[in-house]
Amino acid sequence: MRAGRPADAELGLRAIVKSNPELGGPHANLGLLLRQAGRLPEAVAELEAAVHANPQQAVYFNQLGIAYRQQGEFAKAREAYERAIDLDATYASPLLNLGILHDLYLGEGSRALALYDRYLALSPGGDAQVAKWVADLKNRKPPPVTVSRKEQP
Known part of the structure; x- marks a missing residue:
């Protein structure tokens, strides 16, 4: 190869x-x-x-x-990453990959943030790119809440 x-x-x-x-x-x-x-x-x-x-x-x-x-x-990807983490909690790559999945594909920023933090804790020299993602997630405003109303007859 x-x-x-x-x-x-x-x-x-x-x-x-x-x-x-x-x-x-x-x-x-x-x-x-x-x-x-x-x-x-x-x-x-x-x-x-x-x-x-x-x-x-x-x-x-x-x-x-x-x-x-x-x-x-995405559901299968999540299961595979979670299995990798279960097998080796000190293996940083699946934490990062699962964080990306939650952040970009599943729209679960708070879960992504926790995973990115765990990834960074396992990365001896840090990771400037992921640190930027963390800052971005912390500064994001929550999506607006929409209330649906029933139409009046």
Whole structure:
């Protein structure tokens, strides 16, 4: 993959997956390769195989969450990120990804803020971009409340 020959990498990974379907790593790597190529349904299938083969690997669940989000499957993305966090509460990436999901896709700013804060607490050098997002969330005004009235006959 790093050599810049994705077709060769895909062939090699498919051979490993075929001969060792019980290994999560080759499925995960193939899933990443396919996701980067924009082949999301195939990527999801491989990442699902990776988490099935190794259900204790937080990294696989985080990557699966990214693929689900890219497909617009937000509930599944949330579940995958939450599973990654449950498996490793010190793994910062799924906290950030879940925060982004809540912030940009689910419209749940307060939940996003809590997740961003947890992410920043785990980021030794900080993250200037996320710190800006936190400031933005804290300064956002709540959406206006609309009251619906019944029409008069």
